[in-house]
Amino acid sequence: MGPEFVMLSLPPILIGLCAALACALPGNFLLLRRQALIGDAISHVVLPGIVVAFLLTGRVAAVPMMLGAGAAALVSVLLIEAVRRLGRIEPGAAMGVVFSAMFAGGVLLLEQSSASGVHLDVQHALYGNLESLIWFDGHGWGALLDREALRGLPPELLRMVAVLAVVALFTGLFWRALVISTFDEGFARTLGLPVRALALALVAMAAMAAVAAFDAVGSIIVIAMFICPPAAARMMTDRMGTQVAWSAGFAALSAVLGYVLAGYGPLWLGYDNAVSAAGMIAGVSGGILGLTAVFGPCRRGGAVVV
Amino acid sequence: MLWEALGLGLGYNATLVTLGAAMLGFAAGATGVFLYLARRALVSDAIGHATLPGVVLGFMVMVALVGEGRFLPGLMLGAAVSAGLGLWVISWITTHTRLSEDAAIGTVLSVFYGIGVVLLTLVQVMQAGKQAGLETFLLGATAGMLRAEALMIAGGGALVLALVFALRRPMTIVAFDPGYAQGQGIGLRVVDLAMMGLALGITVIGLKVVGAVLIVALLIIPPVAARLWTERADRVVLLAGLFGGLAGYLGAAVSATAPDLPTGPLIVLAGFALFVLSLLLAPARGVLAAALRHRRFQRRVHLRQGLLALAGDQPIYEPLTLRLMRRAGLVRGDGVATARGRAQAARARLDERRWQMLRSLPEFEAAAARHDGLSPLDEVLTPDQIAALDRRLGPDGVA
Numbered sequence: 048m049g050p051e052f053v054m055l056s057l058p059p060i061l062i063g064l065c066a067a068l069a070c071a072l073p074g075n076f077l078l079l080r081r082q083a084l085i086g087d088a089i090s091h092v093v094l095p096g097i098v099v100a101f102l103l104t105g106r107v108a109a110v111p112m113m114l115g116a117g118a119a120a121l122v123s124v125l126l127i128e129a130v131r132r133l134g135r136i137e138p139g140a141a142m143g144v145v146f147s148a149m150f151a152g153g154v155l156l157l158e159q160s161s162a163s164g165v166h167l168d169v170q171h172a173l174y175g176n177l178e179s180l181i182w183f184d185g186h187g188w189g190a191l192l193d194r195e196a197l198r199g200l201p202p203e204l205l206r207m208v209a210v211l212a213v214v215a216l217f218t219g220l221f222w223r224a225l226v227i228s229t230f231d232e233g234f235a236r237t238l239g240l241p242v243r244a245l246a247l248a249l250v251a252m253a254a255m256a257a258v259a260a261f262d263a264v265g266s267i268i269v270i271a272m273f274i275c276p277p278a279a280a281r282m283m284t285d286r287m288g289t290q291v292a293w294s295a296g297f298a299a300l301s302a303v304l305g306y307v308l309a310g311y312g313p314l315w316l317g318y319d320n321a322v323s324a325a326g327m328i329a330g331v332s333g334g335i336l337g338l339t340a341v342f343g344p345c346r347r348g349g350a351v352v353v
Numbered sequence: 354m355l356w357e358a359l360g361l362g363l364g365y366n367a368t369l370v371t372l373g374a375a376m377l378g379f380a381a382g383a384t385g386v387f388l389y390l391a392r393r394a395l396v397s398d399a400i401g402h403a404t405l406p407g408v409v410l411g412f413m414v415m416v417a418l419v420g421e422g423r424f425l426p427g428l429m430l431g432a433a434v435s436a437g438l439g440l441w442v443i444s445w446i447t448t449h450t451r452l453s454e455d456a457a458i459g460t461v462l463s464v465f466y467g468i469g470v471v472l473l474t475l476v477q478v479m480q481a482g483k484q485a486g487l488e489t490f491l492l493g494a495t496a497g498m499l500r501a502e503a504l505m506i507a508g509g510g511a512l513v514l515a516l517v518f519a520l521r522r523p524m525t526i527v528a529f530d531p532g533y534a535q536g537q538g539i540g541l542r543v544v545d546l547a548m549m550g551l552a553l554g555i556t557v558i559g560l561k562v563v564g565a566v567l568i569v570a571l572l573i574i575p576p577v578a579a580r581l582w583t584e585r586a587d588r589v590v591l592l593a594g595l596f597g598g599l600a601g602y603l604g605a606a607v608s609a610t611a612p613d614l615p616t617g618p619l620i621v622l623a624g625f626a627l628f629v630l631s632l633l634l635a636p637a638r639g640v641l642a643a644a645l646r647h648r649r650f651q652r653r654v655h656l657r658q659g660l661l662a663l664a665g666d667q668p669i670y671e672p673l674t675l676r677l678m679r680r681a682g683l684v685r686g687d688g689v690a691t692a693r694g695r696a697q698a699a700r701a702r703l704d705e706r707r708w709q710m711l712r713s714l715p716e717f718e719a720a721a722a723r724h725d726g727l728s729p730l731d732e733v734l735t736p737d738q739i740a741a742l743d744r745r746l747g748p749d750g751v752a
Contacts, residue, residue, distance in 0.1 A: 084395060087398070087462060087463075133640050133643075137394075139392065140394040140577050142395070143573040143577075144570075147573065147574070148570065151618035151619075151621035152618070152622060155614075159613065267470060271463035273459070278456050278459075281451065282450060282451075318478075320478040321474075325470065326466075326470030326473075326474070329463050332463075333460065333464025336464070340450050345451070346451065347450060
């Protein structure tokens with residue numbers, strides 16, 4: 048754990064950690080509302096948004112791209128709703144139609160524009176580039192106390208922390224309302240809770256987490272973290288609060304263990320090249336889910352108790 | 354250039370690829386219908402993503418055994434094995450744990466894909482993997498496709514299509530009504546397995562053309578588009594096949610016109626264009642048809658209300674009602690009723706009175722349920738019944 052670790056590995060681990068947590072938190076509710084695949088859809092449609100933002104501004108800048116991604120997520124939600132209502136098509140298929148078409152449009156635009164030359168290439172979008180988020184000023188642990196050096200932290204880290212804070216705040220503030228409306232929408236309505244607004248806000252939170260995480264770590268982590276940690280947590284407990292806690296723990300474990308295995312695992316095995324950290328994080332979360340699916344105390348049947 | 358490509362004039366290989374893509378699209382559309390009808394369309398997304406580790410592992414095994422890994426059938430075999438494993442995991446998760454199928458789909462999709470990417474980065478540092486071009490399996494590429502490969506894709510598509518044709522009856526019954534299918538002695542598990550197997554076959558065959566990420570579109574979009582046109586399962590299958598084939602043909606032909614036009618996305622977008630057209634133009638479920646229906650209904654309501662107003666000697670202020678009645682020749686330009694208008698107004702008033710009477714009588718309860726304030730009573734009752742009703746109304750139509 049020398050100075051190199053602080054420069055090369057600490058920022059990606061922290062970013063991965065924040066991204067995993069920010070996705071897993073809303074993922075718990077999406078999973079129980081049977082909307083688990085929304086993460087999948089959002090992470091696909093973000094691509095055309097980013098490409099269009101790039102074509103409009105002509106440069107690779109984070110803010111317009113995140114705005115573009117957010118706009119694309121919004122457009123996709125509207126389109127899915129329109130397709131579902133106008134054609135009376137079941138939600139899953141409507142989602143499939145919209146997100147695959149939008150993703151195809153994004154890829155086409157990307158290949159057509161000069162964008163494919165810059166750091167914006169399809170592969171970056173698909174599996175992210177966690178390893179490239181280096182803290183150049185992080186010469187040793189002392190840098191954590193050095194204001195000058197802290198300014199050189201990758202901007203993705205600050206954004207991810209901010210998004211995580213917003214998501215956590217949302218979950219904390221609206222906890223009771225979210226839980227009640229997730230389990231019993233009718234009851235929530237009789238209590239006077241704004242059920243539709245809550246559902247929309249939840250999807251908006253998920254979209255925000257997905258967009259920010261997509262920018263920093265690529266789409267694989269986004270999809271995996273929306274589903275795997277909450278699903279694994281569901282096998283461990285029947286209580287909602289405990290489930291969220293478990294899912295946060297699993298997400299954190301996947302992020303850290305995945306990064307370490309990807310960065311150092313091959314070295315231990317005698318290879319000298321690291322493998323994709325994003326892929327490994329998804330793999331670890333799948334492993335955790337596999338273990339809980341076989342050994343988890345609450346892996347079968349039964350409802351969640353609030 | 355584009356017309357040449359569409360007319361298959363861009364050389365032997367490009368023609369072969371275009372026809373192969375059309376065949377693939379046809380088979381994919383027809384297969385996808387059964388997934389869509391069974392409400393399991395998104396399973397195909399998991400199948401597509403789950404092929405990735407198999408492709409890479411297949412490559413690595415072939416490199417280790419014979420030193421060369423770019424052999425399409427071998428890669429396809431690997432893809433089939435890992436996608437099959439993915440399907441098994443989905444079914445295990447849904448039957449052995451409390452998770453629902455969509456969560457199972459999401460986990461398999463992301464985890465298999467993640468593992469595939471890890472393996473891909475491993476291959477990229479291998480000596481033989483440098484130019485392997487395995488990334489093309491993510492988004493598909495027909496540039497530089499070999500003749501044998503194109504033939505294999507077309508042949509595979511035809512084979513899947515033949516199987517779909519042979520299995521269409523049991524698959525349709527199971528998709529619509531599993532309980533009835535079981536009563537008919539159809540093995541649900543076998544049919545389910547066949548359905549998933551066909552989707553898997555399409556995925557593996559289409560991997561090279563459309564890619565793992567977008568193959569889901571080929572299995573979803575044509576069936577959804579076709580379903581808008583008709584309510585009959587066999588026609589949906591045929592139409593979905595045609596849409597899929599057309600999308601494959603158009604996409605591959607357009608992509609042959611320029612080097613940096615990727616085939617997969619173009620095929621998907623062609624399919625999406627067909628879907629949008631269907632959504633707008635389909636006769637019963639289309640947006641245009643619905644808008645026309647709405648306008649017709651609106652006209653009827655306005656005319657009816659206008660006639661009742663005429664009958665009651667009330668002035669009409671509503672501009673749309675006035676316009677409609679003027680156009681129908683029921684009122685003059687200044688809003689005064691014409692002779693025809695007066696006659697129809699009297700008829701409308703009588704109809705309204707009959708309805709009122711009918712709804713107060715218990716013996717007409719069934720007919721009263723059809724009251725919508727629009728339909729003339731003689732569409733609901735027989736002349737004898739109306740005569741019976743009129744006797745209660747009294748001679749001048751007053752109750």
